[in-house]
Ligand SMILES: Cc1cc2nc3c(=O)[nH]c(=O)nc-3n(C[C@H](O)[C@H](O)[C@H](O)COP(=O)(O)OP(=O)(O)OC[C@H]3O[C@@H](n4cnc5c(N)ncnc54)[C@H](O)[C@@H]3O)c2cc1C
């Protein structure tokens with residue numbers, strides 16, 4: 312079982328089991344956190360699933376962002392170097408222990 | 418006639434468990450609302466993502482479970498009572514009650530009407546035949562999916578977003594597709610002509626037989642089943658099934674009967690309040706009277722209006738001022754819209770449609786009011802600022818793709 316640590320907007324850190332094959336957005340949503348709007352349902356049209364990667368387990372690789380993802384992120388006032396759209400990243404065993412934070416709402 | 422039976426009181430009753438209704442419940446709890454909440458919905462399923470129906474769900478690429486807006490147990494964890502598979506048939510704004518079709522009657526302190534719309538039905542002869550499908554609910558889609566494997570010829574009536582998205586899926590599944598549109602271009606109600614012509618060409622290139630300026634006279638049938646479409650021109654098109662996407666009729670009858678102002682929808686003010694006390698309306702059936710005065714059918718609109726109404730119920734009055742946006746996926750084409758183009762008086766094509774990446778900029782009194790961006794997320798993102806500031810930029814500048822839109826904004830500052 313692989314875990315995800317999630318920092319919600321109030322700064323608190325929560326830990327839950329991730330489901331492999333589902334995106335990080337779906338994992339956050341399915342764990343009952345409601346801060347992520349993810350309005351387009353994960354089809355890379357909205358950027359309301361914006362998260363920061365605070366730490367990635369050693370040896371794990373995140374898929375490189377597509378051009379579309381990078382351009383959508385560019386539109387956020389809160390973009391940082393560790394910004395990603397969580398619907399674009401499938402969760403997998405190698406990401407066990409990952410720490411992500413929900414970005415502020417644009 | 419069933420006798421009304423009093424079934425309970427809720428501090429907030431939400432009618433309609435779609436995008437607007439579910440977000441109302443979420444936003445109420447996020448705003449610290451401690452009262453009881455009931456979410457009443459006509460569909461039997463927990464709230465789900467509707468746009469996927471004509472996209473990945475129809476294509477068999479997404480399971481229904483992945484379309485749940487929230488996990489099954491979310492609602493009880495937030496102390497939201499889900500009452501599903503039943504319809505509100507009456508509202509009494511004086512007694513402050515709603516009545517369900519089975520006669521159960523609930524009283525409310527605040528009521529949020531988020532009932533969306535029903536697909537507009539065909540009215541020509543033959544409309545009652547079996548083998549005619551609409552795509553609004555999971556049930557609609559499941560009925561269609563049950564017969565789809567056996568259908569090789571599909572006739573689609575209506576060239577709006579839903580019809581075009583369905584056409585793309587059917588082509589990808591290898592069906593023969595003919596699409597019938599009454600007006601002289603597809604997407605005529607929602608987009609400018611260059612967008613319409615672009616999508617017509619794309620669909621034709623993908624093998625869709627598009628018939629413009631074509632009115633349906635009769636749905637022809639055999640043994641009670643649809644077997645084709647007869648056009649006013651007398652041309653007859655064969656089809657194993659007919660899929661209809663000709664818009665929606667807002668589901669607002671009980672609220673209008675209760676005296677709420679509105680006609681093709683329910684009038685609301687900037688806080689999504691109707692003309693009736695403590696009754697709000699959000700989403701596809703709401704008409705913002707201090708805005709463009711039209712209903713807007715999008716997930717963004719339903720979600721952001723729901724948040725506005727929830728905050729107002731909690732005493733935090735923040736006028737609805739979200740910038741509208743929308744998307745549509747067909748084949749490998751991603752359309753993203755920012756702003757509302759209603760009342761536009763000029764358009765500028767930015768980029769070359771033939772390159773399959775371009776944008777259409779809508780102007781009104783020379784100011785940018787909206788953009789439709791096809792495979793052009795950068796224009797979508799940067800165009801937002803132009804819409805927000807109602808930027809006045811010349812059409813030559815807007816069309817100049819050697820510069821990014823954000824560089825143009827800088828120049829105007
Ligand atoms: C096939 C399809 C594709 C779409 N694609 C997109 C897209 O790509 N992007 C986008 O932004 N938008 C899209 N939309 C539009 C978007 O889904 C709607 O704008 C949005 O769902 C509106 O939310 P709502 O809450 O107002 O209504 P709905 O989501 O329709 O929810 C209303 C709910 O209320 C229920 N109801 C109705 N009457 C009653 C009653 N009397 N009592 C109890 N319950 C009742 C209905 O059964 C329904 O479940 C699409 C719509 C469809 C149908």
Ligand code: FES
Pocket residue numbers: 336349350351352353354355356357358359360396397398399
């Ligand atoms: S959910 Fe819309 S881009 Fe991720």
